[in-house]
Amino acid sequence: MSVTVPEGFAAQGVAAGLKSTGLADLAVVVNLGVNPVGAAVFTSNRAKANPILWSEQAIRSGQVRAIVLNSGGANCFTGEFGYETSVLTAKLAAGELGVDPNQIQVCSTGLIGEGGPAFREAILHALPGALATAHEDGGEAAARAIMTTDTRPKMAAYRGEGWSIGGMAKGAGMLAPGLATMLVVLTTDVGLDPIGARRALRSATAQTFDHLDSDGCMSTNDQVTLLSSGMSAAQPSEEEFTAALTEVCRDLALQLLDDAEGASHNITIRVVGAVSESDALEVGRSVARNNLFKAAIFGNDPNWGRVLAAIGTTRAAFDPYEVDVWMNGVRVCHHGGPDQPRDQVDLSGRNTEVLIDLQTGAAEGTIWTNDLTHDYVHENSAYSS
């Protein structure tokens, strides 16, 4: 159930001293395959962290021998010095492994603005040991080392006939779409070429992480990376592989949703009857980003009026007096008016299903989000202080 499930991967997580708690904060995943193919998608935030700037150009090689990930500092907006730190990290790992630096991906997570001399020194000091001790059961140690406010490590795996996919993820706040979200590493022993790897990865993330919008805030550091070792002789079709990769990504996305900072509800917003998928997703996202709706769900209040008010801000095709809304199976709004009484809706569980029928077409789309809670406010008002 981790990145070391597929053949040909070694991983490790160590404490480099970046976290004041002394917990593990530096992870490596090494691709032992003869042809270490890799692909990645990156945050679409235009304010990009230094490791993103490094990794975006390095991935053009189509090869990823190893990925180095740290928690305890985002190395974002840390100037030239911070960028050099990412380059030095890649060069050090490349030297240890005897490969070109462009085969090294670098990811960081933590507070923006953190990444000074002590940060650099800690990483460069601990990295050789992490690489030297990486082993084929190290997936969980790596998953733990990339945690920040996560309460548990996130891992997933898919086992095919003679091949497999493994994955790990971190991320508990700043979850929002725009291609990649969070730090995610996916591994497979299936032999892929760089173009096929990229195509499969883009397809899988577009259907999973891109539909996850916990708090509407897009990070500067997020990256999803796929590593292929080619150690399996099996050759699943591209369709079969992409479907399995999508399943692993969905598993990880839902683990992120379930561990989102301070959340007390996982909310699935399914929009049907739309004229297009993009209309459905725009409507779903407008509801997912509406603080009044999110606070109502925290209060176990099936406040469908706030759903309609959010839909009204979109450009989607709909008539407000045709829309139906269900909450956990109860139709609370029919043709834009009150339907079943609010007290028939039970929102006391963690999982909340909101179904919106726009009654204008046959397309649909789903967005996953969380509620807005006291604990979200608390965690995010105290994070850096």
Add this chain to the structure above:
Amino acid sequence: MSVTVPEGFAAQGVAAGLKSTGLADLAVVVNLGVNPVGAAVFTSNRAKANPILWSEQAIRSGQVRAIVLNSGGANCFTGEFGYETSVLTAKLAAGELGVDPNQIQVCSTGLIGEGGPAFREAILHALPGALATAHEDGGEAAARAIMTTDTRPKMAAYRGEGWSIGGMAKGAGMLAPGLATMLVVLTTDVGLDPIGARRALRSATAQTFDHLDSDGCMSTNDQVTLLSSGMSAAQPSEEEFTAALTEVCRDLALQLLDDAEGASHNITIRVVGAVSESDALEVGRSVARNNLFKAAIFGNDPNWGRVLAAIGTTRAAFDPYEVDVWMNGVRVCHHGGPDQPRDQVDLSGRNTEVLIDLQTGAAEGTIWTNDLTHDYVHENSAYSS
């Protein structure tokens, strides 16, 4: 300091029984002028409440003899019955005053979905008495009757040479732009024609209420209405009048900001060095809507990284490594890197100034917002239950 400051207006606020607290919940403002000119701007939410549907068509007359406003129920998504209630309200007021129903504006605020038979009956029963007892010192009573979660009435006035403008407003949540926001009534004794009234009102709201974005949530019911009695002989220039109207609107907008639900900080986000005002406003709004930034300010944390992360999601012209950020006068970020230490910033007061210099041009824009607090979550998770 209210809508009855200008000559030619009578107002009243009474308890119609819409609020379970028994507090005043029905307000009227009557224009006593010979030529009762009016103009209005409405929410741009496509999910519009019934009173908005009525008022939008009625305002085409260019005349407003009276405006009837209720709290204790939004009359939104209450079906045909709800729309008829707005029409019957206008017709009853018109009958009492001996005018055409299209000279009556109707506004409602409260919970969406509330507006059944009891609601209609309460309004129609209390309305004649409210109109009959409206008087020239009734501005404060009217301002109190439109309060929902507001903790205090909002009133403002401007006194020119022989002419004046008065105003009142309600609104404490669901504050967001898109033309009109909240319920606002503005009165003047200056004689205006409908087109001039509309032009002045649009100009004033565009520079004030449109820059107020407390929680990013746009209401279904919001309306700003200007009534002109023409009882003053003074003829200020259009420029002078518009400037005064803008001042009254700014005063009311800042009162709304100061009383926003659960807020502990009033945040002014001023963006300078932009290539256009629209770029500046897009950047300001992206920061104002970032829950992580808003929670940080609640925690008195000058987390400029979240400011840059928010800017990065816009399409504005900027280079992240040129941006400067000040908080309460301290430059915490210079050219996209850390500058003065965080502990030099004092965010303990209510007013917070964030200044962002994009360093790409000479345009600027300001957005007013609030922080994200425990009390905001509490008030909005418990509102309808």
